[in-house]
Amino acid sequence: MTGNQPRRKIVAILAADVVEYSRLAGTDEDRTLARLRALRSDLIDPSIAIHHGRVVKRTGDGALVEFSSVVDAVRCAIEVQNGMIERNAGLPPERRIEFRIGIHLGDVVEESDGDLMGDGVNIAARLEGIAKPGAICISEDAYRQVKARLDLVVGDLGEQKLKNIAEPIRAYSLEVGKPARASPDSVTTPPQASIVVLPFVNLSGDPDQQYIADVLTENLTTGLARIEGTFVIARSTAFTYKGKPVDVKQVGKELGVRYALEGSEQHSHNKIRVNAQLIDVATGAHLWADQFDAPRSDLFEAVDQIVWRIARTLQIKLIAADLARASRSRPNNPDAQDLALRCKAAFFNNSGPSDVVAACERSLQADGHDVFALSALAFFIAVSVITAQSVDREADLEKAEELISRALVLDADSGIAHFAKSCVLTGRNRHEQALGEAERALALSYDYIGANFVRCLANGCLGRPDLTLEFADEAIRLSPRDPALWIFYHYKGWAFFMKQQYEAAIDWVLRSRAEHVDPFADLLLAAAFALTGRPAEAKKALDHYHALPLVKTTTIAQLRTLQFALADNPEWIAWNERFFDGLRKAGMPES
Numbered sequence: 061m062t063g064n065q066p067r068r069k070i071v072a073i074l075a076a077d078v079v080e081y082s083r084l085a086g087t088d089e090d091r092t093l094a095r096l097r098a099l100r101s102d103l104i105d106p107s108i109a110i111h112h113g114r115v116v117k118r119t120g121d122g123a124l125v126e127f128s129s130v131v132d133a134v135r136c137a138i139e140v141q142n143g144m145i146e147r148n149a150g151l152p153p154e155r156r157i158e159f160r161i162g163i164h165l166g167d168v169v170e171e172s173d174g175d176l177m178g179d180g181v182n183i184a185a186r187l188e189g190i191a192k193p194g195a196i197c198i199s200e201d202a203y204r205q206v207k208a209r210l211d212l213v214v215g216d217l218g219e220q221k222l223k224n225i226a227e228p229i230r231a232y233s234l235e236v237g238k239p240a241r242a243s244p245d246s247v248t249t250p251p252q253a254s255i256v257v258l259p260f261v262n263l264s265g266d267p268d269q270q271y272i273a274d275v276l277t278e279n280l281t282t283g284l285a286r287i288e289g290t291f292v293i294a295r296s297t298a299f300t301y302k303g304k305p306v307d308v309k310q311v312g313k314e315l316g317v318r319y320a321l322e323g324s325e326q327h328s329h330n331k332i333r334v335n336a337q338l339i340d341v342a343t344g345a346h347l348w349a350d351q352f353d354a355p356r357s358d359l360f361e362a363v364d365q366i367v368w369r370i371a372r373t374l375q376i377k378l379i380a381a382d383l384a385r386a387s388r389s390r391p392n393n394p395d396a397q398d399l400a401l402r403c404k405a406a407f408f409n410n411s412g413p414s415d416v417v418a419a420c421e422r423s424l425q426a427d428g429h430d431v432f433a434l435s436a437l438a439f440f441i442a443v444s445v446i447t448a449q450s451v452d453r454e455a456d457l458e459k460a461e462e463l464i465s466r467a468l469v470l471d472a473d474s475g476i477a478h479f480a481k482s483c484v485l486t487g488r489n490r491h492e493q494a495l496g497e498a499e500r501a502l503a504l505s506y507d508y509i510g511a512n513f514v515r516c517l518a519n520g521c522l523g524r525p526d527l528t529l530e531f532a533d534e535a536i537r538l539s540p541r542d543p544a545l546w547i548f549y550h551y552k553g554w555a556f557f558m559k560q561q562y563e564a565a566i567d568w569v570l571r572s573r574a575e576h577v578d579p580f581a582d583l584l585l586a587a588a589f590a591l592t593g594r595p596a597e598a599k600k601a602l603d604h605y606h607a608l609p610l611v612k613t614t615t616i617a618q619l620r621t622l623q624f625a626l627a628d629n630p631e632w633i634a635w636n637e638r639f640f641d642g643l644r645k646a647g648m649p650e651s
Contacts, residue, residue, distance in 0.1 A: 066172065072130035072165045072202065073176070073184035074113070074137060077122035079158040079193040087154070095157060096121065103143045110282060111136035112473055112504075116176050122159075124185070126176060128472055130165045130205045134234070135285075135294070137161045137196045141236040142296030144194065162187030164199040179225065186222035187231055200230040254317040256293040257281045259302040260334070263326040273325040276334065276366065280321065283371040293317060312341025319347070321370075332356050334366050348373070368538045372509060404432055413440050413610065434467035435480040442483040446517065447580045448613045453487075453621075460484045475504035482514040491518040509535055509544050516551040523631025525555035546575040553584055558635045562588045579611050587642025598646035616640050617651040 078084070084092045108115060108125055111132040116124045127133040140159065148156040164187060166180030183199060191197035197217070198206075207214070215235065219228040257280045260273040278295050285292040293315050301311065308320045323336035331353060338348040350373065352366045402419045417440055420433035441460040444450045464484055467477040482497035498514035512535040519527040532548040532555070539545070553569030556562070565588045573581045582605035589598035605611060613619055619640070644650065 066169050066177075068167055068169055068178075070165070070167055071176075071180070072127040072133035072163060073168065073180055074125040074127065074133045075122070075162045075181075075184040075188040076125070076137075076140070076159050077119075077188055079160055081121035084155075084157065092157070099144075099147070099157065103147070104140055107136050107139045107143070110285075111139070114174075116174065122188075124176070124181065126168075130163070130202045132473075133163050134196070134198065134202070134206050137163060138234070138236060139294050139296065141194055141196060142294055145236065146296055146299075158193040160188050160191040160193060161196045162189070162191055162198070163196060163202050165202040165205060166199070183222065183225055183229060186225060187220075187229070190217070190220060190222075190231065192233060192235070194236060196234040196236065198232050198234065200232070203232045254291040254293075255284060255319040255321060256298050256311060256315050256317050257284065257295075258306060258308075258311070258320055258322040259299055260322075261324040263324050269327065272327060272332070276323075276325055280370060283368070284321075291317070308339050308341045309344055317341060327356055330356055332366070334370075336370050369540075372539045372542060413443070416440060429470055431467045431471045431474050432476055434463045434470075435474065435476040438463040438467070439480040439483050442480070442487045445487040446483070447578070448583075448619050449579055449610055451612050457484065457487050460487070473504055475501045476510070478504060479510040479514065482518075486514065486517055486521065489521070491521050494518045509539060509542060513544075513547055516548065516555075520551065520554055520558065521632060523558075523629045523635075525558040528552075528555040528558075546572045546578075549575070550578060550581055550584075553581070553588075557584055557588055557639070558631070560638070562592045566592070577608065579605055579608050582608070583639075583643065586646040586648070587639050590642040590645035591638070595645070598642075602643070602646045602648060615649050615651050616643055619643075 078096070081092075104123070105115075111127065112129070113125045113127045113132065113136055116126050118124075125133070125136070127136070141161065144157065144159060148158070162184045164180060164184040166178075166183060168176045168178045168180040170176055187197040187199060203214075215233040217231040217233055220231045221228050257277055260276045262270045262273040264272075277298065281292055281295045281298065284290055297315070306322070308322070311320055312318070318341060320339045320341050321336060322339065323334060326333050332355075334352045334354075336350060336352070337346050339345065340347055350370075352369055354366050402423065416436060420430075420436045423430045423433040424437075438460040441450075441456050441463070445453050445456050445460075450456045460480075461484055464477060464481045467474060468481070471477060478497050478501035482494040482501060485491070485494035485497060494514055495518050498511045498518070501514075502511035512531045515531040516528045516535075519525075519531065528551055532551045535542075535548045536545060549568050549572035553565045553567070553572060556565035556568060566585060569581050569584050569588070572578065573585070582601050585601035586598045586605065589595070589601060606614065
């Protein structure tokens, strides 16, 4: 929007209203208003925030909400309606608060004050008016985008003539709180990376402590839902299995998911222990199991730590499991989905840059709209600049910027795209902006490893090695068996080099290099060995660097012209000169 001019855009609009509000308010207005305020603060507003919605306007008994994704709009509506089922349980019908919700994907006009106008808004409001109490009515345009991802009873309402809308609109009713009437295809081929987090079991023997297991279940559901490409059953549906014997195969059929996460929680006065298992619901096989411990001194921080670790591990395990499934079913003829999975698997499983780039390029040849592949390519191009292995810094950064622009046009809320953008900004020496993009990526995708990657890198480039150490240690603590930990060992070595603690730098860089081949690690080792009077080891590290196939930078003069030598703060300049002095002593030519 420029100035006070309105602009047009395509968004998902959710319109909600309380059924028979006038009757409820007439019976007991104060209590009704108090209950609505509580629902807004405890259920509605948190659901809108989690699913990235923006409240356009509120009425006394309803709201109009904008979403950039229709999937997010429907998930938000499902969460609210499921939450209302729980809150109305046990109440007589005349005291229940029920919502009607309408959702439409269409063109709207955004005014200068943020208000929305146009048929897109009007259609959503009219669909809300024809929805059943407790149900969600969506337009055909919205339904087309989400139909493969629903686990609900869907009723085709046919063509509807809506008031003041010129053309009839085909509508569908989503009835919440009922098992899906799934087709055979939807049972045998549920969405990839589809999962339900079953209620965790409290093993402490104290029913008053059940809330810890419930918080774990809820936070894991939220955390996994923020992993891109993952379809997660809403908490309120999952909690219908609480306290009951569970057959995971039956659960998979009822909910249309491929995987179930189940687990237990046990705590003492100073520690929480959580066991978790990932299960393939088709076979009942355990694909992964692990145990997590955290101090109870700060209960909710401890729970968050466990959630981070499980979510990160499952991100990798789900991709690997789906890739294995695809390879079994189509070993010689991978389709676009399989190629996209191969790109993700290469990225998350610590494959070399050339392998990841090749996998993502194949994915883009099959589907030029693969946001993950676009972002992963942008990331590796930016890394080639950051690690001084780019032949043409400016051309590479322009290419990375073009890729990331395409990705963000396709999905403005992609966490991996914002993470890649933060790396491109680092390549441009815009480190504070890079940190902001990293925080946005974290908020969108629960990717603590990616966010800390940028936090370590940007703070190092800003001459703040202590912060680099802090964020590296945090990443190691939160995901102690992560395939990407070599990155943080490397950053610790780099930070200790900046602090002129060369022996510590050597120790951490050697740990990093033992897990992953990285050209810049050899440069750091060569400089650190030379500065500590170990010329033979310095020469060996430099020879190893020159022997790597990816190496394109062979002189100190070349290093001086590349990104990592261009930051202008005094701490960075001082460390650079020490670094170049070490490389000079190790035998790297000046020009």
